[in-house]
Amino acid sequence: MTQTHAPASASLLRHAGLPYFLIAFIARLPFAMMVVGVLTVVVSARGSLSLGGLTSAAVGLGTACFGPLLGAAADRFGQRRVLIALAIANSAMLVAFTLVVYGAAGDSLVLAAAVGIGATAPQVAPMSRSRLVAIINERMPEPQRARTTSGTMAYESAADETVFVFGPFLVGITASLIAPWAPLIGAAVLTLVFVGAFALHPSGRHVSAERDEDGRAPSTVSELFRPQVVVVVVGILGVGLFFGTTLTSLTSFMADRGAPEEAGLLYGVMGIGSAVLALGVAWLPARFALRARWLVFSGVLLLGSLLLSVVATPAGMAGVLAIMGIGIGPTLVTLYSLGAARSPLGRSATVMTMLGSGIIVGQSIGAAVTGEIAQRLGTPTALLLPAAAAAIVFVAGILNVSSRASH
Structure with a gap:
């Protein structure tokens, strides 16, 4: 010890x-x-x-x-x-x-x-x-x-x-x-x-x-399922859904233009921007509370996702993905910070792996559902799904505020 x-x-x-x-x-x-x-x-x-x-x-x-x-x-x-x-x-x-x-x-x-x-x-x-x-x-x-x-x-x-x-x-x-x-x-x-x-x-x-x-541990297993913890898991599940729906719908978008292999390059625009903005969170003032960060940055993510349905060119898609990158990185940092703050005593690794698994589950479900919808209903319908995933993250942020459980 x-x-x-x-x-x-x-x-x-x-x-x-x-x-x-x-x-x-x-x-x-x-x-x-x-x-x-x-x-x-x-x-x-x-x-x-x-x-x-x-x-x-x-x-x-x-x-x-x-x-x-x-x-x-x-x-x-x-x-x-x-x-x-x-x-x-x-x-x-x-x-x-x-x-x-x-x-x-x-x-x-x-x-x-x-x-x-x-x-x-x-x-x-x-x-x-x-x-x-x-x-x-x-x-x-x-x-x-x-x-x-x-x-x-x-x-x-x-x-x-x-x-x-x-x-x-x-x-x-x-x-x-x-x-x-x-x-x-x-x-x-x-x-x-x-x-x-x-x-x-x-x-x-x-x-x-x-x-x-x-x-x-001095805490009980039941404390892992407190609303303060569950709302963060729901939020990060939404982030996973967002990753899965975005990459798959983007692949369908580029496949319609005869270049499915370039989907990863476009997706990287969001990933790189997200990583840079995630690092920038460390310089945000303490008075910009975690509950507010969740709402603000998931709101940016939702706004960017809604623009996907009106994009017609790869260049336009890259611009929208850049906007979404501004939202996703800081949102992810905020959710992990809340998870760390709310972990029951002695169960930090358990909570962190719950959050990590939430991303994987969401990503798998999002990719599977979006692939099926893209094949059956077409790319325009598939491009609506990232906004639905972002809405889950945003609504979870509202529930986080209303529960008065924020840190």
Whole structure:
């Protein structure tokens, strides 16, 4: 059990160390590569886009079902033991999946192996947030904690955005230069090396001082379902729906113009802008409360989403995506900051993995529904769905204010 007193002056970088941030950043890459890598190898080996989509969704299903349980295990037993086990198991599942896809196994086994990949996916991003928040709360002077937490969530969200833009790009490069199976084998190696290094980093020994000597939390499981926490989960589920509906409807938009492969480039306009604006949240004044940030930036997101239905050219689409990027990055930072502030005592990793799983679930549902609607009803109808997802985020922000649960 680690318990330390905050020094008179300190910085998170000094406490965690620069190598920590480098390792934690690279350790996120395999997760960003998995869904696209699975889709790529299934379509190549099995020749079925439909099976590829189902398999990608199966990865998300495994993550959504087991992510919060892995967070709870990390809270109970410490991150080190959980992450080491996951690094080994996930690397093995990635290799096993590749062998199954290229073998003679039926589609059901392919889907089961995909669920296994998602179920064993190391939750590096949520656990990094939990680890850093614990260090801030236990080792830094109280006057510095709020601003440092906001800056940390801004950095973490920007890192996620960067990785989820670069990850699919890396999959495309390695699949083109080597073979379709290369991204998954590469992800297996990265997982074993860098997730293992993340687990073995000295901060991995840190267990929240809020835990008892036997590892039990002073809070109950029921506290994870308080309205103050649930409204944040609903908000971040809406963000996941937004990601899934936007990328899929954008792909349909570009496919109508004969260039579906350029959808990722346009999507990157929003991703890059979102990452930059996410970092900028750290400089917002404290009087601009989190409840207000949620409403303001999700309002910008909703406005930009409504403009999608009137766009007729790729250039116009890029402009609208840039507007949406202004809203999505700060909204994501705000939601994670609220999640950190409202986590029941001793259950920070659980809440963070709940939020991370909410994004994955929303993204999977959004992509599946939007793909079906685009195929049946056409692109104009599909382009309405990002606005519906943004509306969920905005309405959750209104409920957050009305519940008087904001921080």
